[in-house]
Amino acid sequence: MSQFAGLSDISISEDIPVEGDISVPVGSQNPDDDFSTLDEPVKDTILRDLRAVGQKFVHVLYPKKSSALLKDWDLWGPLLLCVTLALMLQGGSADSGEDGRPQFAEVFVIIWFGSVIITLNSKLLGGTISFFQSLCVLGYCILPLTVAMIVCRIVLLGALSSVSFVVRLIVVTASFSWSTFASTAFLADSQPANRKALVVYPVFLFYFVIGWMILTFSPSP
Amino acid sequence: MCKTMSASQGSTNTNTEPWGSFEDNNIIQGSGSAVIDMENMDDTSGSSFEDMGEMHQRMKEEEEVTAEAAAIHPERLSHMRVLIYLVSTQVWQAGKQQASKAFNLYANIDILRPYFDVEPNQVRNRLIESLIPVRMINFPQKVAGELYGPMMLVFTMVAILLHGMKTSGTVIREGTLMGTAIGTCFGYWLGVSSFIYFLAYLCNAQITMLQMLSLLGYGLFGHCMVLFITYNVHFHSLFYILWLVIGGLSTLRMVAVLISRTVGQTPRLFLCGTLAALHMLFLLYLHFAYHKMVEGILDTLEGPNIPPIQRVARDVPVVASAVVNATIKSIAAVVQSQ
Numbered sequence: 001m002s003q004f005a006g007l008s009d010i011s012i013s014e015d016i017p018v019e020g021d022i023s024v025p026v027g028s029q030n031p032d033d034d035f036s037t038l039d040e041p042v043k044d045t046i047l048r049d050l051r052a053v054g055q056k057f058v059h060v061l062y063p064k065k066s067s068a069l070l071k072d073w074d075l076w077g078p079l080l081l082c083v084t085l086a087l088m089l090q091g092g093s094a095d096s097g098e099d100g101r102p103q104f105a106e107v108f109v110i111i112w113f114g115s116v117i118i119t120l121n122s123k124l125l126g127g128t129i130s131f132f133q134s135l136c137v138l139g140y141c142i143l144p145l146t147v148a149m150i151v152c153r154i155v156l157l158g159a160l161s162s163v164s165f166v167v168r169l170i171v172v173t174a175s176f177s178w179s180t181f182a183s184t185a186f187l188a189d190s191q192p193a194n195r196k197a198l199v200v201y202p203v204f205l206f207y208f209v210i211g212w213m214i215l216t217f218s219p220s221p
Numbered sequence: 222m223c224k225t226m227s228a229s230q231g232s233t234n235t236n237t238e239p240w241g242s243f244e245d246n247n248i249i250q251g252s253g254s255a256v257i258d259m260e261n262m263d264d265t266s267g268s269s270f271e272d273m274g275e276m277h278q279r280m281k282e283e284e285e286v287t288a289e290a291a292a293i294h295p296e297r298l299s300h301m302r303v304l305i306y307l308v309s310t311q312v313w314q315a316g317k318q319q320a321s322k323a324f325n326l327y328a329n330i331d332i333l334r335p336y337f338d339v340e341p342n343q344v345r346n347r348l349i350e351s352l353i354p355v356r357m358i359n360f361p362q363k364v365a366g367e368l369y370g371p372m373m374l375v376f377t378m379v380a381i382l383l384h385g386m387k388t389s390g391t392v393i394r395e396g397t398l399m400g401t402a403i404g405t406c407f408g409y410w411l412g413v414s415s416f417i418y419f420l421a422y423l424c425n426a427q428i429t430m431l432q433m434l435s436l437l438g439y440g441l442f443g444h445c446m447v448l449f450i451t452y453n454v455h456f457h458s459l460f461y462i463l464w465l466v467i468g469g470l471s472t473l474r475m476v477a478v479l480i481s482r483t484v485g486q487t488p489r490l491f492l493c494g495t496l497a498a499l500h501m502l503f504l505l506y507l508h509f510a511y512h513k514m515v516e517g518i519l520d521t522l523e524g525p526n527i528p529p530i531q532r533v534a535r536d537v538p539v540v541a542s543a544v545v546n547a548t549i550k551s552i553a554a555v556v557q558s559q
Binding site for chain 1: 330333334336337338339340341344369372373376377380383384387397398399400
């Protein structure tokens with residue numbers, strides 16, 4: 001045992017008891033916690049998710065530099081907004097596509113396909129944001145355009161005149177620039193400084209197309 | 222260096238080597254057999270060191286799972302529940318590993334990353350240069366191989382086309398407006414690029430597919446400008462002037478680049494003639510396909526056949542439409558008499 005010769009100096013004096021607990025570091029949850037959210041009533045789950053979605057809506061309407069949208073992303077809000085917008089752009093006419101009105105599937109596909117393209121583009125340009133975070137941000141920032149759609153529908157309940165067109169134009173332009181500004185506030189931080197314009201342009205185009213679809217919407221006679 | 226495995230669930234492996242020795246990899250857990258099972262060989266990974274790393278990682282995860290299970294007080298859970306937990310965790314981890322491996326192999330967007338490595342001022346310069354034909358055709362002109370600019374131009378053209386289709390009241394019966402616009406623009410960009418690349422291969426031109434995609438994509442900048450102006454300002458003479466000038470400039474630019482990369486008169490003529498024809502005719506088609514005044518031609522030439530794309534009659538000034546219809550009818554009569 002020559003290799004242990006050097007260790008003979010080290011000794012633990014026997015009057016100090018060595019005691020303690022050795023615990024294997026476990027993951028912070030045991031299986032009981034995994035199942036605990038299944039036992040809660042459905043109302044709690046729905047309310048919790050709705051509260052999270054509502055909180056993110058507030059963050060979109062007042063775009064400060066907060067990371068709530070990014071840290072715990074979820075896709076419920078975008079789905080809600082997308083479905084609402086698509087249903088409202090559908091109009092009451094049962095005859096699909098008779099006068100060039102976008103169909104439900106068209107709006108849905110444009111929003112999700114456009115978001116995926118913008119996300120891929122921002123990732124390819126060297127962004128640090130993850131795929132679903134970017135989808136979450138782009139989806140939530142459709143909120144001002146949905147609000148504009150509701151306003152346009154209300155305005156169109158009146159006469160279809162040039163005044164109503166000007167009002168709708170102003171509302172849609174304002175909400176489209178709000179959407180672009182809000183999503184830029186979240187997305188552009190993750191890009192290198194000199195490439196922000198390259199990321200902002202597709203976002204601008206995306207919200208422009210959606211805003212244009214809202215502006216050219218006319219109800220069925 | 223044989224390792225013996227106990228034939229129970231949740232057995233632990235005693236590795237004497239830090240990287241995990243060879244025999245541990247392919248022994249099915251719980252079977253107690255020392256035979257290497259080739260089904261478990263991972264044939265999608267490259268080097269064997271990756272395999273070692275993955276196997277080691279997998280065994281560490283299994284050890285963690287069993288350590289978690291062991292740390293749970295046995296009197297709170299029955300053995301069945303431990304079993305279920307272990308099995309489900311292992312299935313989840315195996316599935317996650319397979320999915321992440323497949324994802325990294327097939328959905329690796331890093332392949333495209335070098336083609337998006339541009340600065341905004343580079344994009345702006347290339348956009349402006351796409352309308353300036355080069356003069357030196359004696360040595361090959363440099364073509365930037367990037368895809369950001371072309372893709373953004375194609376999407377812009379989709380948006381402009383959508384606007385044009387909407388204002389002209391085009392009704393698409395079998396399909397959607399957006400689908401048609403996207404199909405037209407992407408079909409042109411990808412299809413004509415591939416076709417010209419194939420012709421370039423036949424004519425021995427020195428151009429790669431990426432360069433052709435990039436060249437044609439930037440050539441769409443002229444188209445975007447002309448369509449943006451003429452979908453909003455409806456004067457035929459203005460369109461023809463813009464078609465010749467701007468369309469012509471962007472075609473000349475592409476043609477000059479191709480000429481500089483091709484040797485021989487006949488290949489040059491063939492290749493550049495085809496590209497010029499396709500590019501100019503595409504702009505002509507885009508203008509007239511979604512234009513208000515085309516009803517006259519349709520009524521005269523098509524007759525009872527109803528095409529898939531229909532137009533809704535719009536209110537145009539009576540005099541102008543009468544003049545146009547008369548002109549078109551006379552042209553149709555001349556054509557039919559020949």
